[in-house]
Amino acid sequence: MTDEDVLVVGGGLAGLTAALFTARADLDTRVVSTGEPILRRNAHLENFPGFPAGVNPRLLLDSTREQAERNGVQFTDDRVERVAPLDPEDPPYSEDGDLGPDDEVSGFAVSLDDGDALTATYVVAASWSDPSYLDDLDVSMVQRGSKQFVGVDDLGRTEVDGLYAAGRLAKQYHQAVVAAGHGAQVAITLLEDSDRPFYHDWVVPEGYFTGRDRAVPPGCEEIDESERRRREDESRAAIRESVADPHPDGPTMHPSVADEE
Ligand SMILES: Cc1cc2nc3c(=O)[nH]c(=O)nc-3n(C[C@H](O)[C@H](O)[C@H](O)COP(=O)(O)OP(=O)(O)OC[C@H]3O[C@@H](n4cnc5c(N)ncnc54)[C@H](O)[C@@H]3O)c2cc1C
Numbered sequence: 001m002t003d004e005d006v007l008v009v010g011g012g013l014a015g016l017t018a019a020l021f022t023a024r025a026d027l028d029t030r031v032v033s034t035g036e037p038i039l040r041r042n043a044h045l046e047n048f049p050g051f052p053a054g055v056n057p058r059l060l061l062d063s064t065r066e067q068a069e070r071n072g073v074q075f076t077d078d079r080v081e082r083v084a085p086l087d088p089e090d091p092p093y094s095e096d097g098d099l100g101p102d103d104e105v106s107g108f109a110v111s112l113d114d115g116d117a118l119t120a121t122y123v124v125a126a127s128w129s130d131p132s133y134l135d136d137l138d139v140s141m142v143q144r145g146s147k148q149f150v151g152v153d154d155l156g157r158t159e160v161d162g163l164y165a166a167g168r169l170a171k172q173y174h175q176a177v178v179a180a181g182h183g184a185q186v187a188i189t190l191l192e193d194s195d196r197p198f199y200h201d202w203v204v205p206e207g208y209f210t211g212r213d214r215a216v217p218p219g220c221e222e223i224d225e226s227e228r229r230r231r232e233d234e235s236r237a238a239i240r241e242s243v244a245d246p247h248p249d250g251p252t253m254h255p256s257v258a259d260e261e
Contacts, residue, residue, distance in 0.1 A: 002086075002107045004030045006190065007120035009080045009110075009133070012037035013176055014167020015126030016064045016073075017183030018190075022122075023072040024201055025191050025219060030120075031068070032112065034079040037061055038128060038168070039176055041252045048176050056247045057176070063242055064180075079113040080133045083123055083163070107162060121162060122190050125150055126183060128168035137163065142171060156186030157193070164190055191219075 006022045008015045011033030023029040039045070039057045046054035069075070086107045107121040125131060131141065131150050139158045140151035150165035152158055158165055166172075166186040167179040191198045199217030206224040209216050216222050223231070252258075 002105075002119040002121045004028050004074075004118060004120040006030070006122045006124065007032060007108070007110055007118060008124045008126055009033070009083075010125070010127035010167070010169070011065065011075070012126065012128065012167060012179065013039060013061070013064060014128075014169075014172075014179040014183035014186075015124065016061075016068050017180045018124045018126060018164075018166050018187040019073045019183075020064075020068045020071055021184050021187035021201060022124075022190060023068065025187075025196060025198055027122075027191075027194075027196070028074075029072070030074040030076060030118070032076045032078055032080050032110070032118075033127075034077060034113070036252060040249070041254065042176075043251050045176060057251075058249050059242060059247045060176075062247075066238075066242075076112070076118075078116070080110055080127070081113050082111040082133050082136060083125075084109050084111075084136045085160075086119060122164070122194075123162065124156075124164045124166055124183075124186060124190065125158075125169055126166040131165075131169060134163075139163065155189040156182065157189060 005027035006029040008019045008029065008031045011031045015031055015033065019029045019031045039061060042057040044054050045057040045060060048055060048060065086105055086109055088105065107119055108123050110118045110120060110123065125134060129147060131148055134150065137160050139160055142149040142151055149171040150158060150169050152165045152170045156164045156166055156170055164186045166183045168174055170182065172178050172182045197218040199219045202220045204220060204222055205228065206222045208222055209220065210222060
């Protein structure tokens with residue numbers, strides 16, 4: 001058994017959204033990230049759907065991380081140094097002894113900068129702009145100028161089974177909603193590639209499926225009217241709290257400009 005079902009490298013919008021989706025599908029999910037998401041450089045985000053007058057991008061990032069945490073995502077603040085295939089000669093054994101030498105183990109060994117190591121069944125690389133930790137894997141890279149992108153298929157799969165790439169690192173357009181949407185798309189691809197039953201991540205009113213004598217499909221949830229109102233009240237309180245004060249942080253300047261100051 002690996003430490004994590006899913007390890008996401010990079011806690012920008014792509015990684016956070018991918019993690020949100022896999023955690024909501026009950027996969028143990030950890031985001032390992034260091035350094036700032038690139039969106040923290042933006043002054044005011046005006047093209048992310050749902051915010052008529054725009055939104056502070058640092059608030060959006062904080063809120064997305066809080067949403068991921070509420071849904072069970074774990075976070076480690078560290079740099080991923082290396083991702084390598086798990087060694088079948090030296091697989092990790094679970095502490096409770098359920099797993100023996102004859103059990104098949106697949107996945108990845110992930111080394112962190114502080115010397116720790118983790119294992120994961122799936123890895124999602126969402127670490128714009130550094131893919132160097134993938135050098136030991138047979139992954140194609142696309143070079144454009146000084147930038148390197150990870151080669152993926154239309155749904156974010158790399159050539160290595162169990163390894164996916166999301167967001168700008170996967171050569172998606174350099175826009176926030178695209179990064180978030182691609183993170184979701186890659187996570188759903190991962191779920192569909194796993195044996196886990198999954199239909200859609202939908203919350204629907206009571207009776208939407210069962211009222212038609214259909215079982216609630218995996219990934220979906222039916223809630224009654226009082227639960228719907230409870231969740232609405234909770235979400236209004238969370239939004240009110242998050243916007244009560246201006247965000248304390250301003251934008252991060254481009255490093256070359258900052259260096260000149
Ligand atoms: C100045 C500026 C303004 C912008 N304005 C807009 C805008 O108005 N509208 C819009 O739609 N888009 C805008 N964008 C683009 C948008 O911010 C990005 O396309 C999007 O946020 C990319 O998200 P991402 O998750 O792919 O990458 P990132 O947000 O960069 O996330 C990657 C994370 O991975 C971390 N990481 C890297 N290597 C490692 C490693 N080895 N181990 C662990 N962690 C690692 C990074 O430090 C980072 O935190 C702007 C970008 C910039 C630079």
